[in-house]
Amino acid sequence: MRIVLAAALVAATLGFAAPAQAQSGLEGRVGKLESEMRAVQRKVFPGGAGMTVEPQITAPQAPIAEPGTPAGGGLVDLTARVSALEAGVRNVTGQVEQANYRVRQLEEAFNAYKTATDARLKALEGGGVPAGDAPAVGGPAEAAPPPVTPTRPAASAGADPARAAAAGIERPKTGDEAEDGYVYGYRLWQAKLYPEAEAALKTVADKFPKHRRASYAQNLLGRAYLDEGKPNLATLAFYDSYKKFPDGERAPDSLFYLAQALVQLKKPADACKVYSELSSVYAGKITTAMAADIAKGRAAAKCQ
DSSP: OHHHHHHHHHHHHGGGGSOHHHHHHHHHHHHHHHHHHHHHHHHHOTTOTTOSOOOOOOOOSSOOOOTTOOSSSHHHHHHHHHHHHHHHHHHHHHHHHHHHHHHHHHHHHHHHHHHHHHHHHHHHHTTOOOTTOOOOOOSOOOOOOOOOOOBOOOOOTTOOHHHHHHHTSOBOOSSOHHHHHHHHHHHHHHTTOHHHHHHHHHHHHHHOTTSHHHHHHHHHHHHHHHHTTOHHHHHHHHHHHHHHOTTSTTHHHHHHHHHHHHHHTTOHHHHHHHHHHHHHHTTTTOOHHHHHHHHHHHHHTTOO
16 A cells, blocks of 8 residues: 555656646545545444544645645645545554454453363263263272261151152261261262262361361262262362362372272273372372272273
């Protein structure tokens, strides 16, 4: 565009020696440039609303003669109009570059959000197996809680079978809310009332993170998901158990069952990494029985 404008200026400079018809043709070309400039503005800012850049094209009231220019004001007017067009082009170009930069920022933010969301959805929804088809899980058995003297609430007649069964589970009341909540969740899990057990155990882990039973509750929450045939949710629960309570009494168990859940999700390579992490981090806390189960798990996953 600058080449066209320069040509127009050169032609205008020589206009004093050209006939009036040539100067009239130059005015037509400048008028065409102004028309194209307005078309560009309408394309870039289709909504208008004051976004367009209107060039100042009015000729000065008293033009000042420059060296080498004719006495007439026609060339001065054309020069002012060309300068206004150049300024308008620079302004529009700057605004377009700013708009493109904002669009790139929005695209980058959206792509980052989409990547995180897709990963979360895959972790929550991918690879689940139907309840009842979940293979038996080896490894250390969950330790039974200490005996308590519980009370047994009466089940209401005609209640939902699952709720009626849950109402028949002994709920201890020793005064230690975290201990009682874990014991109650353990008994619900033992009775295969998995949704009720999950709710009770999650409450303990979230509400009493500094209690020793928090590690037990978070680990058993993963076991409940696993037994219910939801290894995808189990992996999240076991991983949270390891990260939130790395020094908890059930941290090694959580890593072991995390590997088991990954095998069910057909991710043996990840399971092998977890087995290695377990053997490395908790080498001094692994029992003989767990070591044997780890060896079996590594063989089943074909770990190197």
